[in-house]
Amino acid sequence: MGDGDRRTAAGDRDAGTAVDGVPHAEPAPAADLLREALDLWRGRALEDVPLDGEWLARLDELTERRLATVERWAQAALAAGRHHDVAAELRREVATHPLRERLYEHWMHALCRAGRPADALAAYERLHAEMAAELGVAPGQALADLRAGVLADDPVLRPRDGRAPAVLPRQLPPDVAGFTGRAEEIDRLARVPVAVVAGPGGIGESALAVHAAHLMAHRFPDVRTLITRGRPVRRP
Known part of the structure; x- marks a missing residue:
């Protein structure tokens, strides 16, 4: 096994350990553990490694595992009240993965809890436009229900830090x-x-x-x- 193989296997194992431990952990420690796993990544997986057919398939698997870890981190961080961190991080992630509905769902939750419901609605419209153009479909029911909750000022989605929602021009x-x-x-x-x-x-x-x-x-x-x-x- 080469150095690149060992690094990939170590990062994959550590990320898997973090994800597997989340359901039984408190939100803040779980978010910290997942953040540590994500910080093992540097850029795109295997970007400097010549790939054959087997490793091309492995690349898709690694990318999916990383995105699943990002989503689990966002869930734990939101539960721990770190909505500002989630809003900032997922803004970057959706730019790279513009059709990933679960990322948008966490992003919209974070924006609402950070007092930015208008931005949450704008995020939904952005995804809707992307999916219509690329796939010819609309976002799924979970996101449609979330959008309806934002429009109805659902108390569950209101800011969690006691501040009034930001009023943007x-x-x-x-x-x-x-x-x-x-x-x-x-x-x-x-x-x-x-x-x-x-x-x-x-x-x-x-x-x-x-x-x-x-x-x-x-x-x-x-x-x-x-x-x-x-x-x-x-x-x-």
């Missing part, structure tokens, strides 16, 4: 009803981090900017606002 005007056309411009806006939409008055640049902002709102979970130059934007 949501100051976009309503989307333009019946907006059509401008597909090329919207596609260009979606592919850049910063853009300027300009033109002579009356050609619809404000309507385009507002419509594009609503389409991409899930990418900006914090502040969304409209700043105008020279004239106000009328709201219904």
Whole structure:
């Protein structure tokens, strides 16, 4: 057995020991143990190792075991009141695994308990859009029920640290009803981090900017606002 094999086997064994011990442990020690197991990982599994068919299959297994450990850690950390840690960690994980429903479920719970229900709803909409585009399906019933609980202000999902929910600016005007056309411009806006939409008055640049902002709102979970130059934007 080579050094890489030994390291992989050791990390796999330690992670398995941590996961197997969780059901009978208190939440905080369980979260600590799982965190220690996860910290054994450095980057993607076997990323510097030439792989044949057997190890390609092993890579899928290792990746699945790591994700299962992340999910068990999140569950234990939430039970231990570490929702801010979970919210930060799972934001990175869902960026790498955008279709993993269980990660989103824990992430939404963490966001709600951290006083960020609007961000939890944005997370759901993000997953819904990803699954519709990639798989042609909607999130499962567990996530649909969780979304309904957020909308209904379920007491189970309220902040756990005594603080009032964070109020984040949501100051976009309503989307333009019946907006059509401008597909090329919207596609260009979606592919850049910063853009300027300009033109002579009356050609619809404000309507385009507002419509594009609503389409991409899930990418900006914090502040969304409209700043105008020279004239106000009328709201219904």
